[in-house]
Amino acid sequence: MKPPCESKCKLLSVASRLIWENSYGAVSVDDICREADVRKGTFYHFFPSKADLTIAAQEADWQNLRPRLDENFSPQTPPLERFEKYCESTLANQRQKLQEFGKVCGCPTITLGSELSTLNESIRLKAVEIMDRYLKYFESAVRDAAVDGLIETGDPRVTAKAIFAYSQGVLLEAKIRNDLTQLETMQDGMFRLLNLKPKAECV
Amino acid sequence: MKPPCESKCKLLSVASRLIWENSYGAVSVDDICREADVRKGTFYHFFPSKADLTIAAQEADWQNLRPRLDENFSPQTPPLERFEKYCESTLANQRQKLQEFGKVCGCPTITLGSELSTLNESIRLKAVEIMDRYLKYFESAVRDAAVDGLIETGDPRVTAKAIFAYSQGVLLEAKIRNDLTQLETMQDGMFRLLNLKPKAECV
């Protein structure tokens, strides 16, 4: 028998990758099993359904991503610089995927949420949960920027949501156009949405 | 025999609606035929494949949408007001769909493009084509606003792309959250992205 978790972990990572590269609907349980080199019975030993595996894979993705976000949005970093770092690491991530897979794949969570929001309530809720986790980083950065007097104040949550929506829109555009150029200048739009005070010469 | 185009048009409108409400992957040719009350042979008499029907349905959707956009973005309307009108009509459209279907469905083109950008090149290209048509409205409104001295100038195309990406991000967020509240304040973010001159008291 393989070391504990090997089959389960392999299923999670293969599913995560295949769904990211293709779509939920286009990836079958058989596809996932084949690439994970695991038989179907094993799949259903660990996961009650394809949708449950998908939710677990989303959570695993988040856990893998979190250290990067914790670093980008560290309270040790000046607030505006956090957005800068986030834009850079997002671009780097998409660039790497493009290089190894040949296509811009966008954000796995939002792509999946978009495909299934009307079809599978538990997957939709998982996407919302992860979106809200992102939002915490954005919101605290906006709040810290306001405290530092860098931006015209307003409801930080509203501003954070606008910036997040914008970033997801840019990512989606990049995915559909299969072209990263707009992602390279994403920071400009974020700063406009922040309503930077004129005197602020940061960046 | 039915009047000419009846079967073909029914297939287009049913496909458009089903794919909008569900997803490309979740809607089968059989589903479309059943709801259009047309037999499968008829389907394949008019369309060589499911993907071809989908592309034709996207084009038909655009043709139906165009008069609304032409009105929203009429050069007769002051430039900033055009964005205002666009936000209002988009919100109204989503609200109506939510009321009759029970779920926020977002933008059909972008949702489809997001699902299939890595899987079907011709559908991806159709989505890009339609996105570029949207962009023309946005870009000319930005340019007109600059000429009127309402905004800090910059490359109008870049600004238009940012506003478009933002609007799509907000729509996507609304779809995934199944909640229209952020869509109600979309105009604020657009105006921030426009870099309105301080003196501009429009709106």
Added chain:
DNA sequence: CTTGCAGTTGACTGACCAGTCAATATAGCT
């Protein structure tokens, strides 16, 4: 009246779908 043709039908194909299950294997524990 007949010939042609776009539109329509329904039965068909073979592949694939998600999910099931009883049998088997292996690990750690006593």
Added chain:
DNA sequence: AGCTATATTGACTGGTCAGTCAACTGCAAG
């Protein structure tokens, strides 16, 4: 060694998938 949990297998089900096809229909032009 024997027991029990968990892990694994591979064959199986019934349904659905996209797409095919030969035959049929009714209209219109010659």
